[in-house]
Amino acid sequence: MTATLVSLYIFVLACFIGYWVIWGVTPSLHTPLVALTNAISGIIIVGALLVTGAENAGTAAEIIGFFAVLLASINVFGGFLVTNRMLAMFKKKGK
Amino acid sequence: MEISPNVQAIAYLVSAVLFIFALKGLTHPASARRGNYYGMIGMAIAIAATLLGSGVKNYGLIAAGVGAGAVIGAVVALRIQMTAMPQLVAALHSFVGLAAVLVAIGTFLNHKAGGAVDALLMTELSAGVIIGAITCTGSVIAFGKLQGLISGKPVVFKGQHALNALIGLVTVALGVHFAMTGSAVSLALMTVLAFVLGVTLIIPIGGADMPVIISMLNSYSGWAAAATGFTLKNELLIIVGALVGFSGAILSFIMCKAMNRSILNVVFGGFGTESSGGDTNAAAQAAQQGVKSASVEDAIYWMEDAGKVIVVPGYGMAVAQAQHALKDLMELLEARGVAVKFAIHPVAGRMPGHMNVLLAEADIPYDRVLEMDEINPEFATTDVALVIGANDVVNPAAKTDPSSPIYGMPILEAGKARQVYFVKRSMRPGYSGVDNLLFYQDNCALIFGDAKDVCEGLAAALKGGGH
Numbered sequence: 001m002t003a004t005l006v007s008l009y010i011f012v013l014a015c016f017i018g019y020w021v022i023w024g025v026t027p028s029l030h031t032p033l034v035a036l037t038n039a040i041s042g043i044i045i046v047g048a049l050l051v052t053g054a055e056n057a058g059t060a061a062e063i064i065g066f067f068a069v070l071l072a073s074i075n076v077f078g079g080f081l082v083t084n085r086m087l088a089m090f091k092k093k094g095k
Numbered sequence: 096m097e098i099s100p101n102v103q104a105i106a107y108l109v110s111a112v113l114f115i116f117a118l119k120g121l122t123h124p125a126s127a128r129r130g131n132y133y134g135m136i137g138m139a140i141a142i143a144a145t146l147l148g149s150g151v152k153n154y155g156l157i158a159a160g161v162g163a164g165a166v167i168g169a170v171v172a173l174r175i176q177m178t179a180m181p182q183l184v185a186a187l188h189s190f191v192g193l194a195a196v197l198v199a200i201g202t203f204l205n206h207k208a209g210g211a212v213d214a215l216l217m218t219e220l221s222a223g224v225i226i227g228a229i230t231c232t233g234s235v236i237a238f239g240k241l242q243g244l245i246s247g248k249p250v251v252f253k254g255q256h257a258l259n260a261l262i263g264l265v266t267v268a269l270g271v272h273f274a275m276t277g278s279a280v281s282l283a284l285m286t287v288l289a290f291v292l293g294v295t296l297i298i299p300i301g302g303a304d305m306p307v308i309i310s311m312l313n314s315y316s317g318w319a320a321a322a323t324g325f326t327l328k329n330e331l332l333i334i335v336g337a338l339v340g341f342s343g344a345i346l347s348f349i350m351c352k353a354m355n356r357s358i359l360n361v362v363f364g365g366f367g368t369e370s371s372g373g374d375t376n377a378a379a380q381a382a383q384q385g386v387k388s389a390s391v392e393d394a395i396y397w398m399e400d401a402g403k404v405i406v407v408p409g410y411g412m413a414v415a416q417a418q419h420a421l422k423d424l425m426e427l428l429e430a431r432g433v434a435v436k437f438a439i440h441p442v443a444g445r446m447p448g449h450m451n452v453l454l455a456e457a458d459i460p461y462d463r464v465l466e467m468d469e470i471n472p473e474f475a476t477t478d479v480a481l482v483i484g485a486n487d488v489v490n491p492a493a494k495t496d497p498s499s500p501i502y503g504m505p506i507l508e509a510g511k512a513r514q515v516y517f518v519k520r521s522m523r524p525g526y527s528g529v530d531n532l533l534f535y536q537d538n539c540a541l542i543f544g545d546a547k548d549v550c551e552g553l554a555a556a557l558k559g560g561g562h
Contacts, residue, residue, distance in 0.1 A: 004215060007325055007333055014334040017115060018341030025121045027441065027466050030346060030448030031180060032131075033121050034313050037342045038187045040114050040134055041316045043335040044194045045161075046145045047323045051201035052160070053151030061204040066156045068197035071190040073164020074171070079187060080135050081172035086180075086452055087131055090124040093460035 032086045039079025045072035098147045106144035107331035113137030114335055118342070124461050141331055177456040178413050181309060181445040185238040188312045192230030192293075195319035196286060199223040202326055203282065214274050216326065221270035223322035224282070225289045230315040232293030237308050241445055247302030255299060256363060262292045300361065303410070303526035305445045307350045307361045314343025346447050353441035353467075355493075355503035384522070389540035391552040394481070394516045399557065401478035403434040405470065407509050408450050409443050411484015411520070411546050418457035420550035421483070425459060427557040436463055438470040438507050440488035471508050480512035484546045486525030492532045501527045515539040518549045 025033050045068075051057065052065030098106075113133045120130015145151060175183050199220045206212045239245040269285035272278060300308055321336025323329075351358050398404055406425075412418060425435045437459065443450045454464055465473075474480060482489055489509040492499040509515055510533050517534070519541055524530055533539050542549055 003328055004325070007328065007330065010330050011321060011325075011333045011337055014337035015341055017334075018118075018338040019345070021115060021118045021338070022342045022345045024119065026123060027349075028439075028448060028451040028461055028464060029121045029124060029127055031446055031452045032127060033118070033342060033448070034184050034309065034346070034446060035180070036117060036121065036131060036134060037313055037317065037339040038184060038191070040117065040138065040335055041191045041320050041339045043114075043138065043141060043332055044191055044198060044320050044323055046141055046329060046332060047198035047202070047327050048160075048194060049142070049145045049157055050150045050327060050329075051198055051205060052156050053146075053153050054205045055152040056208050057153070057201075057205055058208055061201045061208070062153075062156055064197045064201040064204070066160045068194045068201065069157055069160030070164045070167075071194040071197070073161045074168040075164075075187050075190050075194070076138055077165045077168030078172045078183075079168070080131065080138070081169055082175060082180075082183065083131050083134075084128065085172065086177070086455070087124070087128045089177075089452070089455040089458075090127070090461050091455070091458065092124075092462055 029087075029090075032083050035079055035083040035086060039076060039083060042072050042075035042079055045069060045076060048072050096147060097149055098144065100149065103144045103148045104330075106140050107329075110137040110141040110144070111331055111334045113140070114338060118338060177452055178416060179242075180452060181305060181449065182238055182241045184309060184446060185234045185241055185312070188309075188316045189231045189234035189238065191316040192227045192232075192234060192319055195227030195316075195323050196224050196231065198323050199227065199326060200282070200286070207277075212277055217274040217277060218270075219322060219326040221273055221282075221285065223319060223326050224286050225266060225270060226315055226322055227319040228286055228289035229293040229296065230312055230319050232290045233297040233308075233315070234293075234312050236294055236297040237305065237312060240302055241305060249301040250298045255295070259292065259295050262288055262295060266292060296362070299363070301526070302445070303442075304361050306442050306447050306449070307347050307354075307358070309446045310343050310346035310350055311358075311362070312343070314340050314347060317341070317343055350442055350447060353505060355501070355505070384534075386522070386534045387540040389516060389542050391542065391549060391556055393540065394479075394542060395553060395556045397514045397516075398428065398433065398479050398481075398553070399431060401428075401433050403436070403473070403477045404428060404479045404481060405436050405438050405474065405477050405509070405512065407438045407440075407480060407482040407485050407489060407507055408454070409440075409483065409485025409488065410445060410449075411518075413444055413449065413453055413484070415484065415546035415548075417483060417546035417550045418453045418459070420547050420554060421454075422457040422459050423554040424550055424557070425463075427554055431557070436465055436470065436473070438465060438467070438474075438509070440467055440485070440507050443485060443488060467505060467507055474508045474511040477512040478514065480509035480515045481518070482509055482515065483518045483550070486517075486519075486531055487527045487529065489533055490525070490527075490529065490531045491536075492529060495532070499529055501529055509533070510536055510539070513538060517541045518546050519543060520545060
């Protein structure tokens with residue numbers, strides 16, 4: 001099995017996990033869900049780090065990578081913090 | 096210190112598991128915050144493992160990028176108003192999309208410098224660029240519509256779908272050409288066209304369909320990350336991309352079902368009208384059409400001695416920022432022994448769960464806020480249903496009139512309450528452009544005014560000892 005096929009296996013199985021986990025999310029938390037998935041899709045930062053930090057990266061790749069790191073970081077930090085802020089507001093009766 | 100590829104792979108696995116637990120945490124508000132912390136830890140592990148791995152040699156630009164991004168992200172996250180959450184989410188989606196495009200192009204440049212770029216890699220790169228670019232500009236348009244920078248009206252013209260299909264086909268053809276020849280010109284053209292396609296795909300979709308579009312772009316941003324994972328042979332990106340992709344897809348499905356429309360119907364757009372401003376002679380217009388209008392005092396007369404009041408909030412509540420006034424009203428009613436609940440339609444507002452967050456912001460306990468299926472049986476035993484800034488989601492035409500464009504859409508059965516009050520600015524119909532049959536029911540009356548002013552008026556009347 002080639003590396004790409006292994007990746008495909010992982011991808012398809014992860015889709016099933018996503019399917020089961022997301023159906024369990026309560027509708028009242030759908031906005032925090034979108035914000036949280038936004039934060040974790042900031043995982044693209046891993047790709048950005050690899051492009052920017054590569055040993056053979058030329059100037060163009062470095063500049064492109066820098067902006068990718070910047071954008072992904074905004075997502076990671078902004079996404080997790082705003083999710084946290086929202087979730088802190090959900091309270092039960094009787095504080 | 097440099098960690099081996101195997102250690103890095105284990106770290107990525109731990110990180111992926113933490114992300115799954117993060118999403119799992121959102122099953123209940125009580126476990127949600129812990130879930131979010133799992134997510135943060137997962138992300139920290141992933142970033143640390145990448146930086147310590149053999150793939151990263153230069154740290155200067157990375158430190159600058161992460162530092163600046165952290166500051167911008169934190170400031171925005173802490174300052175943003177809850178009513179502006181849909182815009183923020185749209186903006187963040189566009190960042191993920193653009194980052195995916197940049198990573199794909201950067202990877203191409205690095206591989207080219209290293210000599211070898213095979214056809215498979217270039218195919219994966221093309222997928223990442225196309226999905227990322229559509230996510231990026233599509234989200235920018237969604238942002239513009241939500242922020243009011245561009246009209247929320249659907250922009251439709253003749254031959255629109257044919258044009259989109261043509262752009263799509265040429266984009267894919269350029270991708271194939273790029274994969275076969277490695278031509279940088281094809282890559283560049285493909286990127287530009289995919290950016291254009293993002294604009295032309297989202298422009299025909301109206302403002303109130305934004306819950307679907309936000310969910311769909313959320314999904315795209317996940318697929319973009321997954322495509323990048325294939326390019327970089329990075330399993331963590333693939334797993335996270337699949338999780339996020341499915342999350343958005345399921346939300347889109349839920350939203351479409353709540354409108355009884357297919358995803359294609361929403362995506363190909365052109366649905367709905369945008370109302371703007373209020374009519375000054377709304378009451379006169381109402382009388383002409385045989386619709387009763389009521390004053391704040393009339394409503395209080397019914398509400399102050401009621402057993403149960405259900406509030407149905409909609410986008411109008413968000414626009415008027417009426418949630419805090421509603422919370423005061425709730426407390427005053429409860430002090431008089433009136434049970435107050437809130438009924439949420441899945442597509443109320445501009446993104447999934449929008450109303451829940453606004454009510455939570457106003458300190459309204461989440462156990463008072465119920466979803467459509469939970470609350471519908473309760474309307475029959477309710478004294479007053481107070482509909483604030485919502486319209487189509489309570490329109491009985493969805494059940495009774497097969498010729499109506501909203502026929503088949505599940506609704507909140509507010510009309511079954513003994514008395515229904517609508518807080519509205521004007522007689523204008525809802526987003527669907529359909530007249531609301533509920534207005535003509537004997538037990539229904541309209542209170543004309545801004546949602547916040549009316550709620551404050553209701554609260555003030557109660558404070559004054561009621562009737």
